Amino acid sequence: MLAFISALIVFLGIAFFMTGNSTTTKTTSTKKVPTVGILQLQTHPALDAIHRGIIAGLKTGGYTPGKNIKIDYQNAQGDQSNLKTMSQKFINENADETIAIATPSAQALANAAGKDTPVILAGITDPVGGGLIKSNQHPGGNVTGTSGESPLKSHLDLLRQLVPKAKKIGIIYTTSDHGGEYNAKKFAKICKQEGVAYKLYTISSTNDMQQVAETMASQVDAVYAPQDNGVASAMKTLISVTNKAKVPVIPAVDTMVKDGGLATLSVNQFELGKLSGEMAAKVLKGKSPATYPIKLITKGEMTLNLTEAKKLGITFPASVIKEAKQKGEIFK
Structure with missing residues (x-):
């Protein structure tokens, strides 16, 4: 009888250990990889440089595409209707964050996101006048990022x-x-x-x-x-x-x-994009856009x-x- 009880305890211990291991493995394997939607108005060298900078900035912030972050990149090719469709796509697919390259992209994303999904601006001129934020120092909502004010x-x-x-x-x-x-x-x-x-x-x-x-x-x-x-x-x-x-x-x-x-x-467009990517990484880690001031590069x-x-x-x-x-x- 004593031998039976001992064997039962050993069996239950092994089963618990294996179950615990399985749970740990499952939790690790299903850890959520964040998705970031990047919306670019159209193709031309300045906007392309901003896009490259964003990817570099995300990497600096600890997020490498294909490794621990998923990038959904969309290019509207200058079509306003595409901007609306692509913005809504990001929201429908529950993107954790969106990044806008060019003012029309930012406005489309802000409209689609409402007050929930963070929108990071990448070199947007006059975000206050564009109706995107309340002020550069206190954006006040789910939108922040960089502004490339020309000298x-x-x-x-x-x-x-x-x-x-x-x-x-x-x-x-x-x-x-x-x-x-x-x-x-x-x-x-x-x-x-x-x-x-x-x-x-x-x-x-x-x-x-x-x-x-x-x-x-x-x-x-x-x-x-x-x-x-x-x-x-x-x-x-x-x-x-x-x-x-x-x-x-x-x-x-x-x-x-x-x-x-x-x-x-x-103003260096790549550096603008990189700064936006770094800000995007911080927002993914929990920083609130509402209190995250717009960053400017004007020199x-x-x-x-x-x-x-x-x-x-x-x-x-x-x-x-x-x-x-x-x-x-x-x-x-």
Whole structure:
């Protein structure tokens, strides 16, 4: 009898141990891997750089795609209806967090998410004016992230330095791009304060660029192309027109210089994305977007296009070249 009881105790002990082991194994194997939806407005170099930065930032924050996080990346290719459908897809599939590349993407995600799913902004111009947050310091809801405010006064100073004889500046933006309109009108306000003549031009889509650019090039001495997704996507069309008229274009972003702009002081788009990715990682770990201030990068890096300068007969001052070599980029 004693032997039987001893055997029973040993059996029950082994069974408990195995059951406990099984439960532990099951818990470990079913540990939830967070899903992050990334919504990009369209394909162009600046937005692509932000996307690469987001992935790098998530890795810095401890999340590696394919290892301990699932990334659902969607590109709307400039279609507003796609933005709505893709945003709703993230919410329907219970994404733990969403990340927006470009203002229209952010607005679509914020509308779909309501007050629940966190939305991380990646380089969004004027998130307050875009109706996304209450204030940069106190977002107040489920939205936070980074804002890439262009150094507009520095852009005007650079334009006047490189094109000192310019009497009138053309400023072009896309009517459906809140960030582009914000930048264009703010730049126009600075021009007015500085006593510089200007004229605003608009496109409703990239299809309008050829015609609008031809009109603008015949009326101005230089063009400012703000941080605007539509203008950036049609940059090569704009440059093909302005080059024929020998009208230099100062854009807001380094990738737009690569596409034919003369020069700029550009906020690094990759670094903007990386900062957003790092913030996204912290929110995944429990930080509240409502009390997580918007982070800004406003200091630009000098970027020059030597080929474009040669086409236009413009010589860069030695100080400008030196700055680009030390901390910036020179396209040849």
